[in-house]
Structures are given as structure tokens and as C-alpha cells.
Amino acid sequence: MKCLILAAGKGSRLRPRAESKPLLPLLGMPLIERVIREARRAGADDFVVVTGHAADAVEAFLADLARRLDVPIATVRNPEWADTENGRSLLAAEGLLREPFLLLMADHLFEADLLRDLLRAPLPPAGLRLAVDGQRHNPLVDPDDVTRVRRDGARITAIGKGLEPFDGYDTGIFHCTPALFDALREAARHGDTTLSGAVQRLARDGHAQAVEVSGRFWCDVDDPAALARAENALLRRLRGKTRDGPVARWLNRPLSIRLSRRLVNTNITPNAISLASFGLSLLATGLFLVGHYAALAAGGLLAQLASVIDGCDGEVARLKYLGSDYGGWLDAVLDRYADAFLLGGLGAYAWQNGGGTLALVLAFLAITGSFLVSYTADKYDGLMRERGGARFRIGRDVRVFLIFLGALLNQALAVLILIAVLMNAETLRRLYVCRAG
Amino acid sequence: MKCLILAAGKGSRLRPRAESKPLLPLLGMPLIERVIREARRAGADDFVVVTGHAADAVEAFLADLARRLDVPIATVRNPEWADTENGRSLLAAEGLLREPFLLLMADHLFEADLLRDLLRAPLPPAGLRLAVDGQRHNPLVDPDDVTRVRRDGARITAIGKGLEPFDGYDTGIFHCTPALFDALREAARHGDTTLSGAVQRLARDGHAQAVEVSGRFWCDVDDPAALARAENALLRRLRGKTRDGPVARWLNRPLSIRLSRRLVNTNITPNAISLASFGLSLLATGLFLVGHYAALAAGGLLAQLASVIDGCDGEVARLKYLGSDYGGWLDAVLDRYADAFLLGGLGAYAWQNGGGTLALVLAFLAITGSFLVSYTADKYDGLMRERGGARFRIGRDVRVFLIFLGALLNQALAVLILIAVLMNAETLRRLYVCRAG
Numbered sequence: 001m002k003c004l005i006l007a008a009g010k011g012s013r014l015r016p017r018a019e020s021k022p023l024l025p026l027l028g029m030p031l032i033e034r035v036i037r038e039a040r041r042a043g044a045d046d047f048v049v050v051t052g053h054a055a056d057a058v059e060a061f062l063a064d065l066a067r068r069l070d071v072p073i074a075t076v077r078n079p080e081w082a083d084t085e086n087g088r089s090l091l092a093a094e095g096l097l098r099e100p101f102l103l104l105m106a107d108h109l110f111e112a113d114l115l116r117d118l119l120r121a122p123l124p125p126a127g128l129r130l131a132v133d134g135q136r137h138n139p140l141v142d143p144d145d146v147t148r149v150r151r152d153g154a155r156i157t158a159i160g161k162g163l164e165p166f167d168g169y170d171t172g173i174f175h176c177t178p179a180l181f182d183a184l185r186e187a188a189r190h191g192d193t194t195l196s197g198a199v200q201r202l203a204r205d206g207h208a209q210a211v212e213v214s215g216r217f218w219c220d221v222d223d224p225a226a227l228a229r230a231e232n233a234l235l236r237r238l239r240g241k242t243r244d245g246p247v248a249r250w251l252n253r254p255l256s257i258r259l260s261r262r263l264v265n266t267n268i269t270p271n272a273i274s275l276a277s278f279g280l281s282l283l284a285t286g287l288f289l290v291g292h293y294a295a296l297a298a299g300g301l302l303a304q305l306a307s308v309i310d311g312c313d314g315e316v317a318r319l320k321y322l323g324s325d326y327g328g329w330l331d332a333v334l335d336r337y338a339d340a341f342l343l344g345g346l347g348a349y350a351w352q353n354g355g356g357t358l359a360l361v362l363a364f365l366a367i368t369g370s371f372l373v374s375y376t377a378d379k380y381d382g383l384m385r386e387r388g389g390a391r392f393r394i395g396r397d398v399r400v401f402l403i404f405l406g407a408l409l410n411q412a413l414a415v416l417i418l419i420a421v422l423m424n425a426e427t428l429r430r431l432y433v434c435r436a437g
Numbered sequence: 438m439k440c441l442i443l444a445a446g447k448g449s450r451l452r453p454r455a456e457s458k459p460l461l462p463l464l465g466m467p468l469i470e471r472v473i474r475e476a477r478r479a480g481a482d483d484f485v486v487v488t489g490h491a492a493d494a495v496e497a498f499l500a501d502l503a504r505r506l507d508v509p510i511a512t513v514r515n516p517e518w519a520d521t522e523n524g525r526s527l528l529a530a531e532g533l534l535r536e537p538f539l540l541l542m543a544d545h546l547f548e549a550d551l552l553r554d555l556l557r558a559p560l561p562p563a564g565l566r567l568a569v570d571g572q573r574h575n576p577l578v579d580p581d582d583v584t585r586v587r588r589d590g591a592r593i594t595a596i597g598k599g600l601e602p603f604d605g606y607d608t609g610i611f612h613c614t615p616a617l618f619d620a621l622r623e624a625a626r627h628g629d630t631t632l633s634g635a636v637q638r639l640a641r642d643g644h645a646q647a648v649e650v651s652g653r654f655w656c657d658v659d660d661p662a663a664l665a666r667a668e669n670a671l672l673r674r675l676r677g678k679t680r681d682g683p684v685a686r687w688l689n690r691p692l693s694i695r696l697s698r699r700l701v702n703t704n705i706t707p708n709a710i711s712l713a714s715f716g717l718s719l720l721a722t723g724l725f726l727v728g729h730y731a732a733l734a735a736g737g738l739l740a741q742l743a744s745v746i747d748g749c750d751g752e753v754a755r756l757k758y759l760g761s762d763y764g765g766w767l768d769a770v771l772d773r774y775a776d777a778f779l780l781g782g783l784g785a786y787a788w789q790n791g792g793g794t795l796a797l798v799l800a801f802l803a804i805t806g807s808f809l810v811s812y813t814a815d816k817y818d819g820l821m822r823e824r825g826g827a828r829f830r831i832g833r834d835v836r837v838f839l840i841f842l843g844a845l846l847n848q849a850l851a852v853l854i855l856i857a858v859l860m861n862a863e864t865l866r867r868l869y870v871c872r873a874g
Contacts, residue, residue: 344805
């Protein structure tokens with residue numbers, strides 16, 4: 001699937017922040033890189049970018065990006081970018097586009113599922129299909145600036161800024177046949193050199209259709225306010241998709257997202273974050289082994305901090321498209337070691353402080369039970385998903401939070417009892433529940 | 438896929454062992470039940486069985502089996518079974534078979550893959566296809582009793598006992614069109630009421646084809662010697678398919694197969710065997726905790742015995758078609774608990790016998806490392822399979838064997854060191870190897 005991206009404009013309202021709007025970093029990654037990476041996730045594998053303003057810088061960046069992603073990215077310059085509307089930029093790329101193609105804007109972010117929705121619908125012959133957002137009160141849309149659309153069923157009947165009445169917003173995301181180029185030329189002959197003008201023409205002849213994409217994430221990054229809105233929306237989306245337990249949801253995740261917002265602007269990799277979190281857990285264990293309350297409490301705080309940071313690896317991976325099976329696996333393996341060390345350390349503290357053999361037995365049962373809860377998680381989660389039932393889950397977030405509380409309150413033995421009972425009971429419950437199926 | 442099974446004959450050479458040959462138990466399961474269960478694995482889902490000798494008993498058994506397996510099994514009696522050849526039994530079922538069908542013998546065992554090979558080849562129109570074994574020295578075949586086949590490419594040119602020259606054996610496993618019934622009638626008019634006579638007639642007209650199935654398991658159970666050969670072959674097949682480590686392969690598996698051969702004749706379920714093995718491991722742990730060498734050695738022996746018995750659950754499950762995802766999972770969860778208890782017990786012994794804090798630390802590391810090796814096994818195995826490389830594997834068989842040796846030699850501390858180092862090193866190696874991919 002070929003994909004054309006318009007990146008010629010000046011973006012004057014965001015000018016001071018970057019040499020060129022396509023290169024404007026959003027959560028540590030230039031806008032146009034986000035657009036290209038997300039389009040790839042939906043199946044685009046051959047890119048054409050029209051440059052204009054700051055063309056040298058944009059083209060140099062794209063050449064490097066093509067090498068990093070191992071994906072073809074051709075560039076075409078529109079020498080008249082400064083004096084014409086965006087229709088002219090489109091025509092500059094005509095020679096490279098003989099087949100249907102995706103048309104995107106370098107400053108319009110979106111989620112891959114939106115493209116997938118668009119591509120699922122059949123392309124009207126000799127026309128185009130536009131992703132239209134019918135959600136009138138979408139908080140990510142600037143109502144004064146957005147292009148409006150009027151529809152009759154799937155057919156677009158009118159398009160333009162300030163259109164009244166209207167029933168949807170133009171997302172700037174199209175699936176086109178090359179017939180668009182004829183429409184652009186025809187519109188230009190009548191004095192309208194905008195893309196909207198060409199779409200209006202196709203609409204008049206019944207060749208422009210819409211796909212409803214309300215509820216999908218998309219965002220036009222036009223000014224500093226829109227940039228902030230887009231960043232917040234991307235960060236908010238980190239909450240929705242994870243299967244967080246209660247402590248993660250209400251305590252760890254809000255903190256880790258704040259941290260990740262800063263981490264994306266560094267070169268720190270998700271695996272380095274996993275290792276750092278693991279290192280903090282080891283440090284906490286060392287403090288537990290000291291045997292005094294002050295060290296215990298400090299260790300508990302460190303353990304909880306490690307648990308917060310442990311959320312950042314996945315967040316940074318998602319925000320910077322660095323997710324990998326290996327990364328997730330490394331994180332899980334380090335978490336198992338961290339669990340064992342923290343509980344072993346807590347057991348050693350309790351043993352030294354009058355817990356005796358009981359502390360050792362409890363630490364053994366807490367470690368074993370915690371392992372088994374992790375060991376059975378995949379099978380249990382899979383089964384619960386199949387049955388569609390609500391999933392009761394005691395996870396690592398709760399475990400570490402209990403260790404943190406126990407350390408603060410100097411109740412190592414009590415916490416070991418609690419974790420030993422909870423984790424082994426949960427394992428037995430899973431064995432029972434899965435059997436019943 | 439419909440499936441016709443001939444079960445009318447007397448099986449006089451096996452008479453003393455069961456009321457009727459189809460009901461003859463082989464490793465705890467009647468022959469005809471094995472045939473029906475294995476055919477189901479290859480996709481057959483509607484059975485017709487022709488009965489004759491001891492028809493009441495066979496039909497009562499099949500009615501019960503149909504209920505147990507929740508699969509339709511119709512029966513048709515051949516009243517002339519005593520005085521005619523098997524072609525007559527086939528004709529008795531004609532009214533129920535209007536479409537192509539599988540034709541099997543109640544006393545011919547086979548593996549599902551053989552049926553899959555047969556069903557993959559296209560069925561000749563108005564003819565049949567026979568699974569033919571071209572392996573002249575198949576030790577499971579009785580050369581004096583088997584029906585021989587001569588082929589020209591895939592075409593069968595002649596079939597019969599004592600045929601010379603010949604190039605394959607008739608497995609008694611067919612994929613047929615209803616044209617077979619006409620051929621049976623025609624052969625009968627010429628005085629031949631055997632199935633082979635009808636196949637000979639179809640072969641003459643070019644309507645009988647063969648599928649080569651050498652290397653696949655099949656076996657005609659005709660007399661006590663063949664019965665013993667078949668049992669041994671099924672037991673031998675338990676070795677081939679499992680991914681055993683060295684101790685399992687050379688010590689545990691040979692012993693567990695001998696035990697499973699007896700267990701299949703009882704009602705003991707695979708899950709009960711898993712629980713029994715787990716119980717023995719707990720008992721071994723209890724003996725470790727006693728703190729004297731004699732108890733330690735006895736515990737070591739029990740632990741190794743538990744490891745042997747732990748092989749039987751899977752074996753009995755395969756031999757009696759009782760395998761389930763849940764069973765495999767329960768076994769894995771109990772193994773993790775058993776590992777933790779045995780190593781914890783060994784640590785306690787070493788602690789009591791002068792090992793001090795070092796024994797506790799080593800037990801902690803051994804438990805953690807062993808758990809992590811199990812935790813990382815799926816991912817690592819999957820990756821190694823993908824790469825097609827040889828898989829180095831330190832599994833539970835080696836772990837328990839080391840515990841057994843350490844207990845016998847009163848070297849608890851040394852074994853804890855060995856397991857702690859081996860298991861954690863193996864985990865780190867896996868993290869490294871998978872990363873490199």
C-alpha cells in the first residue's frame with residue numbers, strides 16, 4: 001500500500017518550536033515520524049512525501065528515517081509551496097502514484113485502527129474515501145479551524161471550512177484513486193487550488209464517500225494548544241489499554257505516565273528502564289537485610305518507587321514504537337527475580353527481628369505463592385478472556401504495595417503471612433476455576 | 438466424514454481373551470474404541486459399525502461409547518456373518534452410505550496421521566483409495582497372513598493373499614465411494630464374497646488407487662503374538678514424541694512406561710497420578726525436614742520415584758485418550774510446587790546440619806533459579822524451535838536427579854550450590870540467547 005504524505009507547509013503557528021512543522025517533536029518523536037510509523041502498523045509500506053518549506057532538513061530526516069525503519073520513502077519537492085494551496089503539492093507527486101493510495105497530512109496524528117477502518121471499506125471507482133469524524137464534541141478538534149463535511153449516507157455531499165449545516169469533521173485522512181489528480185486540475189482551472197476544492201468537485205459528481213471513524217483517535221496539530229492536547233491524549237491512551245490492577249491504576253500509572261513524559265525526551269531505552277527498576281528492587285532488598293527499621297522503611301519506599309518505574313518501560317516503548325516481545329519478556333523475568341529478592345529480604349528482616357523459623361517458612365511460602373501466581377497468569381487470563389467473565393486479579397502491583405506498607409509500618413511478618421496466604425489461595429483458586437471449565 | 442467399521446467376525450485366534458474381538462482390551466481399552474477414537478482425531482464424526490458375532494455385547498458397548506464420546510454410532514447386523522466373507526458385512530451397511538466414506542476394520546489399529554495421509558489424496562471417481570504400506574520388513578506385519586498389493590504408480594493392479602510379485606501390504610484402511618457396493622455385488626455373482634475380490638474388480642477397471650503410508654503406525658491384531666506386538670509398539674511410541682531430558686530419557690521413561698502399562702488397566706486418571714507424584718514429593722520433603730541422614734536418603738529415593746511416576750500421567754493420558762490442556766497445566770503447577778518444597782526441604786536439612794545462613798541463601802537461589810528456568814521455558818523453546826537449532830535443556834528430570842544424588846551422598850549443600858548456579862546461569866543464558874535473535 002502506497003502512502004502519500006503532504007509535508008510542504010510552513011506551520012507558522014508552531015514555528016518557534018522547530019525548524020519545520022513535520023519535524024516538530026511530540027513526546028520525543030517528530031510528527032512525520034509518528035505519521036509514518038503508525039501508517040506502517042496499518043499496512044502502508046511505500047511512502048511518498050511532498051516537501052516544501054525547509055525541504056533540505058525534512059528530506060535529510062526522511063532519508064535517515066527510511067534507513068532506520070528499512071522502508072522506502074521517496075520525496076518530491078513542490079517549488080511553489082510558499083505561494084499555493086496544498087492541491088499543488090499533491091499534483092507534484094502525481095507521477096509516482098498510478099494506483100490507489102493513502103493520503104495523509106504530516107501534521108495529522110491518528111491511530112492505526114482508524115486507517116484500518118478506512119481501508120476495510122471499498123474504494124469508490126474513480127473517486128476517494130475520506131475518514132470523517134461524526135463526533136461533534138470531540139475535545140481534540142478545534143471547531144474554528146477544522147474542515148467540515150456534510151453527508152448523505154456514505155456519500156459526501158459538501159465539504160469546506162465554515163460549512164453549515166454539517167455532520168462531521170474532515171480528518172485529513174483519505175484513501176484515493178488517481179482520479180483525484182484530474183479533479184485537482186479541474187478545480188484549479190476554476191481558481192481553487194485546495195485539496196478540499198477537488199474533493200468538493202468529486203463529491204458533486206458522487207465520487208467522494210465517507211467512512212465514519214468517531215471514537216478513533218485523530219488530531220490535527222496546528223498550534224501550541226493542539227500540540228499539548230495531542231500529547232495529553234497520547235499519554236491518556238497509555239491507561240486504557242493495559243490490564244492494570246487497582247494499585248497500578250490509581251497510584252503507579254498516574255505517576256509513571258508523568259515520568260514517561262520526561263523519559264521520552266531522552267535516549268533511555270525501555271530495557272534500560274526495566275533494568276533500572278530491577279536495580280532499585282535489589283537496593284531495597286539490601287536495605288531490608290540491614291535489619292533496622294529505618295533501613296526497612298527506606299527499602300519499602302524504594303521498592304514502591306521501583307514498581308512505579310516498572311510501568312515506564314512499557315509506556316516509553318509504546319510512545320516511541322520501541323515495543324518488542326523480548327522487552328516484555330525481559331521485564332517479566334526481572335520482575336520475578338525482584339519479587340523473590342524483596343520477599344526473601346523481608347523474610348530475612350523478620351527472621352533477624354524475632355520472627356525465627358516462622359519467618360523463614362512464611363518467606364518460603366510467600367515466594368512460592370507469588371511465583372505460582374505469575375506462572376499461572378497466562379493460562380488463567382486466556383481462559384477468563386475466552387469466557388468473557390470479569391477477571392479477578394491479584395498482581396504484582398498489589399504485592400509490592402503490601403511490601404511497601406509492611407515496611408513502613410514495621411510489620412514484616414504480618415505482610416509475609418498476608419502474601420503467603422493470598423498468593424497460594426489465588427493459585428489454588430485458579431486451579432479450581434480452570435478445572436470447572 | 439462418515440466411517441464404516443467392520444466388526445462382525447469371530448476372531449477365533451483371540452477368542453479366549455474376550456467375548457468378541459472388537460471388545461478385546463489392548464492396554465486397557467477395547468480395540469474398536471481405539472479405532473473409533475483415533476478415527477475421530479483424523480476428522481471422522483459419524484460412525485456405522487457392522488456387527489455379527491456377539492452382536493448384543495458389541496452393540497451395547499457401542500451405545501455406551503456413543504454416549505461417552507458424544508458421537509453418533511449406528512450399528513447394522515449382518516445375520517449371515519458366520520457363513521460368509523466380509524464383503525457381505527459391507528453390503529449390510531449400504532443403505533446408510535450414500536456419500537464417500539472411510540472403511541476401517543475393528544481389529545486394525547493405526548495412527549490418525551495415516552488417515553490424514555489417505556484423506557489428503559483425491560478419491561478416484563467411482564472407485565476407492567487404499568492405504569498401502571510399502572515397507573517390506575515392517576516388524577508389525579505377519580508376512581504369512583497379510584493381504585498383498587501390486588501397484589503401477591498410484592494405481593493398484595492386483596490384490597490378494599499370497600500374491601507374487603507384490604510391492605506393498607493392504608492396511609485394511611480405505612477411502613471409498615459407494616461404487617464399492619456394485620463391485621461387491623458383481624464379485625459375489627462370480628463367487629467371491631470378500632472385500633479383496635471387489636477391490637480386485639475395481640483395480641482391473643482402473644478404479645482402485647493406493648496411498649503409500651510406510652513409516653506410519655498400523656497393525657492388524659489377529660492373534661496373541663500380534664496383540665503383544667501392538668501393545669509394545671504403542672508403548673514405544675510414548676518415547677518418541679516427548680521432549681525428554683537425559684535423565685528422563687535413559688532412566689525415568691523406561692521405568693514409567695513399565696508402570697503405565699499396568700496403570701492403563703485401572704481406573705486411575707492422569708490427574709490422580711499427578712497428585713500422587715506430588716504427594717510423594719511432599720513426603721520426601723517431610724523426610725528432609727527430619728534432619729537425619731537416613732531420612733534424607735529415603736527422601737531422596739522418594740523424590741526420584743515421584744519424578745518417575747510424574748512421567749506416567751502423560752503416558753496414561755495418551756494411551757487412553759485422556760489428554761487435556763488442563764491436565765498438562767495442573768501437572769506443571771504441581772511440579773513447580775514440588776520443586777520448591779524439595780529444594781526448601783534440602784535447604785532446611787543443610788541449615789540444621791551445619792550449613793547455617795549459607796544454606797538458606799543457597800536454597801533461596803536454587804528455588805528462584807529453578808522457577809525462572811520453568812518460567813522462561815515456553816518462550817525459549819518456541820524461539821529455539823523457530824531457529825531450528827539444537828535445544829540445550831536443563832529440565833526438571835536433571836534437577837530432581839541431582840537432589841536424589843545429593844541426598845544419597847549426604848551432600849545437601851553441594852547440590853544446592855550446583856542447582857543454584859546451574860539454574861540461574863541457564864536463565865541468564867536464555868535472556869542472552871533470545872536477545873541476540
